[in-house]
Amino acid sequence: MSLRQWRQFNAKFHPFLRRSFLSLKSLFQMADNCHHQALNISPPPHHHGGDIGVFDDDGRPNRTGNVWTASAHIITAVIGSGVLSLAWAIAQLGWVAGPAMMVVFSAVTYFTANLLAVCYRSGDSVNGKRNYTYMDAVRNNLGGFKVKLCGVVQYGNLFGIAIGYTIAASISMMAVKRSNCFHKSGGKNPCHMNSNPYMISFGVVEILLSQIPDFDQLWWLSTVAAVMSFTYSTIGLVLGVIQVAVNGKIKGSLTGVNTGTTEKVWNSFQALGDIAFAYSFSMILIEIQDTIKAPPSEVKTMKKASTLSVAVTTIFYVLCGCMGYAAFGDLAPSNLLTGFGFYNPYWLIDIANIAIVVHLSGSYQVVCQPLFSFIEKFVSNRFPDSQFVEQHIKIPILGFRSFKLNLFRLVWRTMFVILTTLIAMLLPFFNDVVGLLGAMGFWPLTVYFPIEMYIAQKKIPKWSPRWITLQIVSMICLVISIAAAAGSVAGIIHDAKSVKPFHASY
Numbered sequence: 001m002s003l004r005q006w007r008q009f010n011a012k013f014h015p016f017l018r019r020s021f022l023s024l025k026s027l028f029q030m031a032d033n034c035h036h037q038a039l040n041i042s043p044p045p046h047h048h049g050g051d052i053g054v055f056d057d058d059g060r061p062n063r064t065g066n067v068w069t070a071s072a073h074i075i076t077a078v079i080g081s082g083v084l085s086l087a088w089a090i091a092q093l094g095w096v097a098g099p100a101m102m103v104v105f106s107a108v109t110y111f112t113a114n115l116l117a118v119c120y121r122s123g124d125s126v127n128g129k130r131n132y133t134y135m136d137a138v139r140n141n142l143g144g145f146k147v148k149l150c151g152v153v154q155y156g157n158l159f160g161i162a163i164g165y166t167i168a169a170s171i172s173m174m175a176v177k178r179s180n181c182f183h184k185s186g187g188k189n190p191c192h193m194n195s196n197p198y199m200i201s202f203g204v205v206e207i208l209l210s211q212i213p214d215f216d217q218l219w220w221l222s223t224v225a226a227v228m229s230f231t232y233s234t235i236g237l238v239l240g241v242i243q244v245a246v247n248g249k250i251k252g253s254l255t256g257v258n259t260g261t262t263e264k265v266w267n268s269f270q271a272l273g274d275i276a277f278a279y280s281f282s283m284i285l286i287e288i289q290d291t292i293k294a295p296p297s298e299v300k301t302m303k304k305a306s307t308l309s310v311a312v313t314t315i316f317y318v319l320c321g322c323m324g325y326a327a328f329g330d331l332a333p334s335n336l337l338t339g340f341g342f343y344n345p346y347w348l349i350d351i352a353n354i355a356i357v358v359h360l361s362g363s364y365q366v367v368c369q370p371l372f373s374f375i376e377k378f379v380s381n382r383f384p385d386s387q388f389v390e391q392h393i394k395i396p397i398l399g400f401r402s403f404k405l406n407l408f409r410l411v412w413r414t415m416f417v418i419l420t421t422l423i424a425m426l427l428p429f430f431n432d433v434v435g436l437l438g439a440m441g442f443w444p445l446t447v448y449f450p451i452e453m454y455i456a457q458k459k460i461p462k463w464s465p466r467w468i469t470l471q472i473v474s475m476i477c478l479v480i481s482i483a484a485a486a487g488s489v490a491g492i493i494h495d496a497k498s499v500k501p502f503h504a505s506y
Contacts, residue, residue: 071312073288074281076226078313079307081168081360082278083233084335085434086317087240087324089271092155092264098325099318102275104345105442106314108477109144110306112447116282116456120289122457126297132290133447134283141453143401150449154283157441158233158371159420162364164433166206166424169333169360170198173352175338179353184345200268202361203421205347209365210372210413212404219364228359232321235352237335240323258330266494269487270435272480277438278317282446334431372413379408429495435488443481447474 054062065073090098093401121128124142131137136149174193181191244250257267289302324336383389392404427433450471454460460467 019476030212036333039425042073054240058403063291063293065293066394067301067304067308070288070302071308072303072408074285074309075292075312076229077284078281078309079316080229080363081165081356082349082434083276083317083320084168084337084429086278087328087332088334088431089274090256090321090325091252091330092256092267092271095254098256099322101272102314102318102321102426105275105279105438108418108473109282109446110310111473112282112450113306113310114303116285116311116450117289117299117306119453119457120286121303130290131286134286136447137286137453139237142449146449146452147293153441153444155371155374157192157437157445158367160433160437160440161367162420163424164430164437165360165364165367166199166202167428167433168432169202169357170195170428171338171430172333172356173202174199175353176350179346179349196425199421199425199428203417205361206364207414207415209361210417211410212369213404221366225359225362228355230268231355232337232352232359233316235348237320237323239348240320240327243327244323247327250326252325252328256330265488266490269483270316270432271490273435273439273484273488274431275438275444276432276481279439280438280446333444373414376409401459416424427492427496428499432488432491435491436485439481439484439488446475
């Protein structure tokens, strides 16, 4: 490199490199200021005169949603990969505690969803200021440190989900390969294989998809995700019913898998985390409520939608979990479609697992977009004059518009996908990771913040009977989440002892 070239390089990139070590305090301040922008998918407000019939009270186009559209949004967003581990969870708890805990989690979710619906508008639940995202509601009702805490929990949860999706997708890809191997060998060949190539392949696809601007805003994405999630969930349910019919009896016991006392306790705790993961969807409720028209008031419509959607989801979850346990009893696999309880008809297993891969490929990007957006806005504000951060390189594509490549986005998003892939390769334990994610996300996002916002919204006096009741509910859920997290960590430690790092095989 010549002296002139070095000077040009130094002038362009030195300011960025010199200021790369950002303080944690600055990061938190940025989270407080721009998190709602990263998660806000609502259309921008329109400036208008007296045309009230076209716009709502906040200047945005009239909402058109109702009970049925809101319920459909919730159901399609909720039913997904969490359903795959429910049979294993019920197997650990048994026929009595398993379904009972699913009903308990659904009741808590329904209760806190109704509290959250009241917080859609700040100040007054009917005429107050609208909150467009979950973080907006936390900011306007609680403010201060709790906003930053919520941001950390949300982003940490999104990071963990990206790891979980990588594991689940790679296992499903291997399942397609193994089911065909099983078919060819007539079940004689165990068809073991290493998971690393499949995780790396999934990571490469996600790196490419991550460079598509606003990938989560593609109009067809939610439709594809809904079709895929219902496809593999329904296949799992149907195969469970068929297997019970073939067995001629319902397997399982009242108390679940009979193992040593210590292992039984840890597995039961982890099962609670798996169930919690299936019900962790509170983050999307405010944005769904923001699509509902008024009158009647959004809170009334949303409460009806929550009742309908939680009821439908719970029925579907209980059916999937119970039919899986009835089909396989104590041998219920940790992932219903990839544990090879079913390997015939193999083509149906292939369809289900391909649907999982397609679903998770898109969901990975949808989940990560808020995190991508947050970091990119943060760095852009810190380095507004850096060409590495701000410059877009136009790449012509024959027959399409030029693709704008941003170097920082390329490097940052690639590093993020590589990191999640490496962690997934190091800890390729689907069931344990799902349990840990459920434990980490359920209490703070589904229980704690909705309760605290409701208390602030309704100005409930401290130590009043109502306040004490809400705090008791929160504390009980906290204890359950801690127990679930402990069980999941114990499961990770136990499984890690039998697997060499980066050498997992199935």
